Amino acid sequence: MRVVIALGGNALLRRGEPLTAENQRDNVRRAARSIATVLEHGHQAVITHGNGPQVGLLALQSHAYKPSEVFPLDVLGAETEGMIGYLIEQELENAYAADAGYATLLTQIEVDPNDLAFTNPTKPVGPVFNKAEADRLAVERGWTMAPDGASFRRVVPSPTPLRIIEIGVIRRLVDQGVIVICAGGGGIPVVRCVDGMLFGVEGVIDKDRASGLLARELGADALVMLTDVDGVYNNWGTPEKQLIRAASPAQLRDREFAAGSMGPKVEAACDFVEATGGMAGIGALDDAIHILNGSTGTVIRRD
Amino acid sequence: MRVVIALGGNALLRRGEPLTAENQRDNVRRAARSIATVLEHGHQAVITHGNGPQVGLLALQSHAYKPSEVFPLDVLGAETEGMIGYLIEQELENAYAADAGYATLLTQIEVDPNDLAFTNPTKPVGPVFNKAEADRLAVERGWTMAPDGASFRRVVPSPTPLRIIEIGVIRRLVDQGVIVICAGGGGIPVVRCVDGMLFGVEGVIDKDRASGLLARELGADALVMLTDVDGVYNNWGTPEKQLIRAASPAQLRDREFAAGSMGPKVEAACDFVEATGGMAGIGALDDAIHILNGSTGTVIRRD
Numbered sequence: 001m002r003v004v005i006a007l008g009g010n011a012l013l014r015r016g017e018p019l020t021a022e023n024q025r026d027n028v029r030r031a032a033r034s035i036a037t038v039l040e041h042g043h044q045a046v047i048t049h050g051n052g053p054q055v056g057l058l059a060l061q062s063h064a065y066k067p068s069e070v071f072p073l074d075v076l077g078a079e080t081e082g083m084i085g086y087l088i089e090q091e092l093e094n095a096y097a098a099d100a101g102y103a104t105l106l107t108q109i110e111v112d113p114n115d116l117a118f119t120n121p122t123k124p125v126g127p128v129f130n131k132a133e134a135d136r137l138a139v140e141r142g143w144t145m146a147p148d149g150a151s152f153r154r155v156v157p158s159p160t161p162l163r164i165i166e167i168g169v170i171r172r173l174v175d176q177g178v179i180v181i182c183a184g185g186g187g188i189p190v191v192r193c194v195d196g197m198l199f200g201v202e203g204v205i206d207k208d209r210a211s212g213l214l215a216r217e218l219g220a221d222a223l224v225m226l227t228d229v230d231g232v233y234n235n236w237g238t239p240e241k242q243l244i245r246a247a248s249p250a251q252l253r254d255r256e257f258a259a260g261s262m263g264p265k266v267e268a269a270c271d272f273v274e275a276t277g278g279m280a281g282i283g284a285l286d287d288a289i290h291i292l293n294g295s296t297g298t299v300i301r302r303d
Numbered sequence: 304m305r306v307v308i309a310l311g312g313n314a315l316l317r318r319g320e321p322l323t324a325e326n327q328r329d330n331v332r333r334a335a336r337s338i339a340t341v342l343e344h345g346h347q348a349v350i351t352h353g354n355g356p357q358v359g360l361l362a363l364q365s366h367a368y369k370p371s372e373v374f375p376l377d378v379l380g381a382e383t384e385g386m387i388g389y390l391i392e393q394e395l396e397n398a399y400a401a402d403a404g405y406a407t408l409l410t411q412i413e414v415d416p417n418d419l420a421f422t423n424p425t426k427p428v429g430p431v432f433n434k435a436e437a438d439r440l441a442v443e444r445g446w447t448m449a450p451d452g453a454s455f456r457r458v459v460p461s462p463t464p465l466r467i468i469e470i471g472v473i474r475r476l477v478d479q480g481v482i483v484i485c486a487g488g489g490g491i492p493v494v495r496c497v498d499g500m501l502f503g504v505e506g507v508i509d510k511d512r513a514s515g516l517l518a519r520e521l522g523a524d525a526l527v528m529l530t531d532v533d534g535v536y537n538n539w540g541t542p543e544k545q546l547i548r549a550a551s552p553a554q555l556r557d558r559e560f561a562a563g564s565m566g567p568k569v570e571a572a573c574d575f576v577e578a579t580g581g582m583a584g585i586g587a588l589d590d591a592i593h594i595l596n597g598s599t600g601t602v603i604r605r606d
Binding site for chain 2: 018019020021057058060061062063064065069071072074075078079080081082083085086087089090093094100101102103104105106108165166168169172173176178181188190197198199200
């Protein structure tokens with residue numbers, strides 16, 4: 001089977017953990033061992049990853065050094081593709097010797113310059129702040145801050161991914177058996193001008209939506225999203241919460257899931273299954289092969 | 304011809320310019336137009352780039368935000384491969400429509416853990432500082448600071464590149480006509496432990512030496528190094544300075560050139576020409592095709 005495996009930005013950094021290189025590496029190592037089990041079973045894997053905590057941190061670092069020379073989000077997103085892609089590739093190499101090797105590819109994804117997301121930022125990035133800090137950041141930096149539980153986080157525009165600029169090269173490598181790491185952080189959002197020129201825009205594409213687009217474009221058999229919970233729940237956050245072990249897209253479309261976390265995963269899963277007839281799975285970082293086999297997590301298939 | 308084109312980190316950021324995303328993009332655009340002329344002549348190009356100013360800046364940003372959680376140089380190097388690779392790929396796409404597309408590949412390069420460079424840092428990174436600032440940074444951060452003209456810069460270990468981990472994938476793509484951007488910042492330095500595991504080390508490989516290794520591994524016909532001067536000079540920095548238009552490796556081996564800038568370029572050029580019989584060229588950012596044709600810059604060939 002050809003499987004697109006999406007690693008959540010939060011799975012690479014557990015809640016409350018400081019975003020150090022060591023913590024990221026420890027979590028990436030766990031993810032790599034999990035992915036290695038999929039490769040050991042003879043499946044072909046294409047790996048994507050989120051970057052919410054990381055891109056927000058790099059924005060804070062850039063601001064802390066020179067507030068007047070802060071890098072835009074497309075450039076910071078490119079930095080996270082390098083940083084996280086490096087850790088994933090190196091730990092995967094250490095976990096599994098792939099015959100045709102690994103390739104981490106910088107990925108740009110075209111979005112619509114008129115996407116309504118640009119006037120309605122929803123994607124949380126970076127660490128959590130208290131109310132006073134959030135208010136100060138909103139005034140000092142012009143950032144949009146939104147509630148996240150009892151805390152606040154910066155939110156940025158998250159436009160819909162339309163077209164993967166490097167898809168030809170990605171398909172070429174995957175067809176030749178190379179294990180590709182791409183579309184990191186949902187891909188760098190770019191728009192194409194009337195004269196055909198590409199340029200980057202300020203936003204962060206949701207990596208689950210980007211992974212779904214990638215899975216469709218590559219004719220993948222499965223889309224597996226690994227995160228910091230063990231599947232999709234009914235009544236999440238209540239004593240009656242219940243893991244959904246299997247569902248059809250129609251069964252999930254009726255329900256509400258958390259925007260910015262489980263919501264986009266469920267949407268990407270449903271879109272992929274409806275469009276291709278393949279399977280989608282959502283579950284815990286360590287469980288990649290078990291989710292793919294349907295023995296744990298939430299599996300979404302056509303009726 | 305198959306040509307490896309190395310873009311100097313300083314060529315992507317002119318001396319004295321603030322390291323903003325805009326300034327980098329403007330210089331990358333110039334480089335892209337220059338490389339496009341090589342592609343328009345039907346040559347096959349593989350592009351590498353330096354990262355001295357950039358990796359030093361990211362270290363300062365990381366320190367400015369949380370001094371206790373600063374990222375190590377391998378991770379920062381990976382960030383610069385993403386950032387600079389993104390700008391180069393996007394501007395190249397805008398300058399020249401390549402049939403088989405572009406691929407920016409994260410690149411790790413194996414070094415010897417016992418390389419003497421680890422105890423003798425020589426590679427300048429980041430901005431220039433005055434004496435007082437340099438002394439403070441040396442004490443506060445344990446950095447090694449070295450004179451750079453009348454100023455000071457941080458210097459880091461620059462181990463010899465031995466083996467490009469991703470060479471199989473790079474060769475595969477280049478053979479198929481894809482224009483590859485790789486070995487950014489000289490590649491991320493990694494060592495292989497006795498158990499075969501890879502891990503990153505604190506250093507910055509010289510990008511000219513890495514480019515020379517890449518050119519030999521790919522069987523390139525030419526190695527062109529673009530920088531902020533128009534070639535190699537005799538008596539540089541004196542009124543008698545004189546551009547060397549053509550030379551053999553033997554003629555250049557006798558002379559002394561600036562360590563950390565022209566020295567490694569001349570060494571990489573001589574090594575490549577001696578090992579392969581190909582040609583090497585050194586010259587200004589805008590002159591790629593003219594250097595390749597031998598009509599400007601410094602051309603190094605066998606006698």
